[in-house]
Amino acid sequence: MKIFNTLTRRKEEFVPLEPGKVKMYVCGPTVYNFIHIGNARPMIIFDTVRRYFEYKGYEVNYVSNFTDVDDKIIKKANEEGVDPSVISERYIAECKKDMAALNVKPATTHPQATKEIGGMLDMIQTLIDKGHAYVAEDGTVYFRTKSFKEYGKLSHKNIDELQSGFREIKVTGEEGKEDPNDFVLWKPKKEGEPYWESPWCKGRPGWHIECSVMSKRYLGDQIDIHAGGEDLIFPHHENEIAQSECANDKTFANYWMHNGFLNIDNVKMSKSLGNFFTVREITEKYDPQVLRFFMLSAHYRGPLNFSADLMQASKNGLDRILNGVEKLCDLEKKVEAKGMSQEEEAKVAEAKNQIQKFEAAMEDDFNTADAITAIFELVRLSNSTANEAASKEYVTYLKETIEKLCDVLGIITEKKEEVLDEEIEALIQARQQARKEKNFALADEIRGRLSDMGIILEDTREGVKWKRA
């Protein structure tokens, strides 16, 4: 299996630290709002990487964090007049709903920064003791980048170039730094912010230290794969390497994987441009599976352009596969229970050839676009050869093969059970009752259940209206 490693800038054969096991860390979102479709891309991509390893029989320990202390969370909490944890817990719950809708498996562990402060204090102290970090007069702790000779190895930046770049920018409040490249490990509290006690000052951690600490705690000093969006290469991942390798004296991660940007109609997604979409907005218009399928239709390392046309094309492609499987399910009930004919056996050889193509594509740095092509070929084979005269053994083989490969991509081929109107209306009534009793948690939960069933609610003056997505 070959993986493109950002560290070496080439495809390398994957060799796990421990045979049959993969230790993987994927940087997760900062939870201050609903996740946007740019957040969904790494979730879907690296979930698919995980699924492929599992398909190949590896045991995957998959860790993905939630950054739950951050300026944006604090700002939102102050706006709403609540504790920052109210904001972060709310959006962690919402993020998990979106992940479930996109069929992203829960991580083995989903650590949260605010619950790992002790480990951060320990690692920062270790870095100070070893001369890799220092305390400024105001109690800020900085990482001493000059102390790590390999600083810049991931982003392939030259430390002197970085310095000349920084000289142009005057950063206020950072006068205590020895060097412009040095970054914050711990910073003093400001008015109205959450803080923790530390040997240096009352304060809170910098962003980078959390991943080094959580990776160490849940996966050990060394891991196989560290992954995230390409915008994290510098400075976040560069700084994680510096912290972890200086604290642990070991190579941090053997393979660094990064997914490309997501553009909207060929323009970078941004709130100020108004081309910003949350996963929730998109999945109200499309089946979440269409979004997942769309994300997998291009190579993960390249930029991906999101547009209504491309989503429609993905929907058509996905429908072709789902209809193919549905036809096989129907046939399975009708055809004669007998063994395969010679002709069918020859077709099975063709199918096996497609399985090989699927695996070869996935093993070439997770080329999901080519893997999807192999599934299309299987559907084509099935549509042209499976009919009422076929043997049950043949029909079942095709169905199970397509289903198995779809499952590697996280595509669910089973048809959702038809939900009855009465069932929906009973749930809506229960939600109204909960709201009347001011049990908003229950009301929200019911709304979530309805949304999982593909039901969209609209509160109007005439009461609650609903429609199927």
Ligand SMILES: [Zn+2]
């Ligand atoms: Zn991270």
